Amino acid sequence: MIIESPATIRPKSDDLHSNSTKLIFKEERMKIIVAGTGYVGLVHAAVCSEYGHEVYAYDINKEKIQAYATGEATEIERYVNEPSLSSLIKEMHGKYLHFTDTIDEVIEGTDVIFFCLPTPPNEDGSSNLTYYDKAAEDIARKLARRKDKRRVVLVNKSTVPIGTSRHLETIMMLNNVENFGVSSNPEFLAEGTAVTQARKPDRVVVGCDREEDFKILRRVYSQFVNHVRIKYIQTTPETAEAIKYVANTMLLTYISFWNGVGARIGERIPNVNVDDLRRGVTADDRISTWGSYVSNGAGGSCFGKDIRSLIYQLRRVDVNTKMLESSYEVNEFQKVYLVDRAISEAGFSWSTKTVAVLGLSFKKNTNDMRDASSIRVIETLLGKGVNRIKAYDPLSNEEAKKVFTAENNILFSKIEYYESAEEALEGSDALFISTDWEEFRGLSGVISRMVKPPYLIVDGRRMIPDYQDLVERGYHYLAVGSPSLQPGT
Numbered sequence: 254m255i256i257e258s259p260a261t262i263r264p265k266s267d268d269l270h271s272n273s274t275k276l277i278f279k280e281e282r283m284k285i286i287v288a289g290t291g292y293v294g295l296v297h298a299a300v301c302s303e304y305g306h307e308v309y310a311y312d313i314n315k316e317k318i319q320a321y322a323t324g325e326a327t328e329i330e331r332y333v334n335e336p337s338l339s340s341l342i343k344e345m346h347g348k349y350l351h352f353t354d355t356i357d358e359v360i361e362g363t364d365v366i367f368f369c370l371p372t373p374p375n376e377d378g379s380s381n382l383t384y385y386d387k388a389a390e391d392i393a394r395k396l397a398r399r400k401d402k403r404r405v406v407l408v409n410k411s412t413v414p415i416g417t418s419r420h421l422e423t424i425m426m427l428n429n430v431e432n433f434g435v436s437s438n439p440e441f442l443a444e445g446t447a448v449t450q451a452r453k454p455d456r457v458v459v460g461c462d463r464e465e466d467f468k469i470l471r472r473v474y475s476q477f478v479n480h481v482r483i484k485y486i487q488t489t490p491e492t493a494e495a496i497k498y499v500a501n502t503m504l505l506t507y508i509s510f511w512n513g514v515g516a517r518i519g520e521r522i523p524n525v526n527v528d529d530l531r532r533g534v535t536a537d538d539r540i541s542t543w544g545s546y547v548s549n550g551a552g553g554s555c556f557g558k559d560i561r562s563l564i565y566q567l568r569r570v571d572v573n574t575k576m577l578e579s580s581y582e583v584n585e586f587q588k589v590y591l592v593d594r595a596i597s598e599a600g601f602s603w604s605t606k607t608v609a610v611l612g613l614s615f616k617k618n619t620n621d622m623r624d625a626s627s628i629r630v631i632e633t634l635l636g637k638g639v640n641r642i643k644a645y646d647p648l649s650n651e652e653a654k655k656v657f658t659a660e661n662n663i664l665f666s667k668i669e670y671y672e673s674a675e676e677a678l679e680g681s682d683a684l685f686i687s688t689d690w691e692e693f694r695g696l697s698g699v700i701s702r703m704v705k706p707p708y709l710i711v712d713g714r715r716m717i718p719d720y721q722d723l724v725e726r727g728y729h730y731l732a733v734g735s736p737s738l739q740p741g742t
């Protein structure tokens with residue numbers, strides 16, 4: 254069922270998309286289906302409709318579709334909470350953006366179908382294509398019944414193993430779909446800035462086999478073709494698929510380099526200041542500041558899963574994957590090693606303690622908890638005998654409740670959720686900062702007001718620049734990248 258907005262407003266002029274800086278003429282308008290409306294699909298559908306394309310955002314999850322169709326921020330943000338996304342949806346819904354839990358009514362006349370489906374990891378690290386295949390089969394059967402035989406391009410935005418476009422082509426052929434092309438157009442957005450990035454990506458990578466399909470995608474992305482700043486890259490589907498894996502693996506490897514080398518130097522070699530080390534090294538234009546901030550590991554739905562998938566894919570063609578394995582291992586180690594450092598360096602016993610955990614989402618400005626470091630931290634703390642976790646996150650308390658269920662682990666019943674850092678700190682014996690939310694920066698005043706020494710502060714994000722004051726007042730401070738600082742040191 255297609256769900257229209259409560260007050261469907263049609264544009265006054267059909268010639269130009271009036272309410273956007275990105276103008277598109279009706280001759281350029283395409284009919285697009287976006288299959289899968291999670292973080293990637295919902296943002297992509299909204300921004301494509303903002304260009305002026307006619308977009309049908311499709312998901313088998315009826316509750317999500319109904320929530321999005323209300324146009325209400327609180328409803329949309331229950332599923333995807335990205336800055337300015339809900340207001341964009343509110344503006345576009347009923348104009349060029351439609352929500353539907355079936356594509357039967359809209360498949361006729363469709364030019365492009367984007368696949369934005371989940372591709373979670375299997376136990377062995379390979380990509381699980383169950384959701385993807387199911388959607389592809391379903392869409393293939395519907396395409397085969399089309400009366401309108403115009404060319405339709407099926408585009409992978411999901412991160413899929415190299416060669417999946419070919420696999421998609423086979424599914425279509427086995428279902429007797431006529432006049433179709435397959436394409437890979439990987440998504441590079443980072444959560445927290447997804448809308449901004451979708452409006453102005455640094456690159457658009459499009460892999461196709463035929464010029465006619467490149468042409469259709471150039472119409473979809475007409476805003477970006479020949480743009481002075483945005484690189485519009487046309488290549489083979491396999492190269493496009495590989496670009497996504499190499500990019501994500503490179504990013505995680507860079508983060509792991511700083512965590513595995515920079516942080517260790519700052520922690521173990523006397524008189525090395527890790528912040529100055531970072532500033533000095535990244536003053537070189539060839540070395541990125543992004544990723545150089547040491548932390549308790551990188552989470553999120555992509556880095557870990559993508560590097561594991563690439564390792565799996567490369568092992569199958571006999572490529573040595575030691576470097577990638579190390580990147581992954583360093584990142585996993587980093588998520589929990591501070592818990593052990595507190596024992597070995599601060600002599601702290603976690604047993605029976607109450608611990609405030611600030612920050613649950615995998616990074617700031619998102620409610621996404623997938624593979625968040627906080628999950629491993631909380632599991633490890635509870636495994637060490639912590640009596641009570643007082644958790645607070647500005648956005649993801651509700652998401653966290655879905656992750657930390659007693660069915661997953663009976664110890665999770667020891668987690669309590671609070672509405673502010675102050676409330677979480679009150680009555681705690683130790684603090685663990687796990688996410689770099691801006692509001693945690695300079696938390697020292699709140700800490701000294703809410704809790705008194707002896708008290709252990711574990712800072713996984715180096716969020717307290719004036720930690721020295723706290724140490725002088727008797728607090729024990731332990732941060733990633735620095736030696737443990739005890740009162741009197």
Ligand SMILES: NC(=O)c1ccc[n+]([C@@H]2O[C@H](COP(=O)([O-])OP(=O)(O)OC[C@H]3O[C@@H](n4cnc5c(N)ncnc54)[C@H](O)[C@@H]3O)[C@@H](O)[C@H]2O)c1
Nearest residue numbers: 289290291292293312313314369370371372388411412440
């Ligand atoms: N989240 C990111 O930051 C990000 C960035 C780049 C690439 N990616 C990749 O994009 C893909 C999607 O990621 P996501 O984070 O948006 O996932 P998600 O889990 O948030 O969303 C996927 C959506 O697909 C829907 N779905 C499942 N089966 C379906 C079907 N048969 N038909 C229609 N809809 C169906 C689900 O209900 C869900 O809403 C993954 O391959 C991921 O690796 C994600």
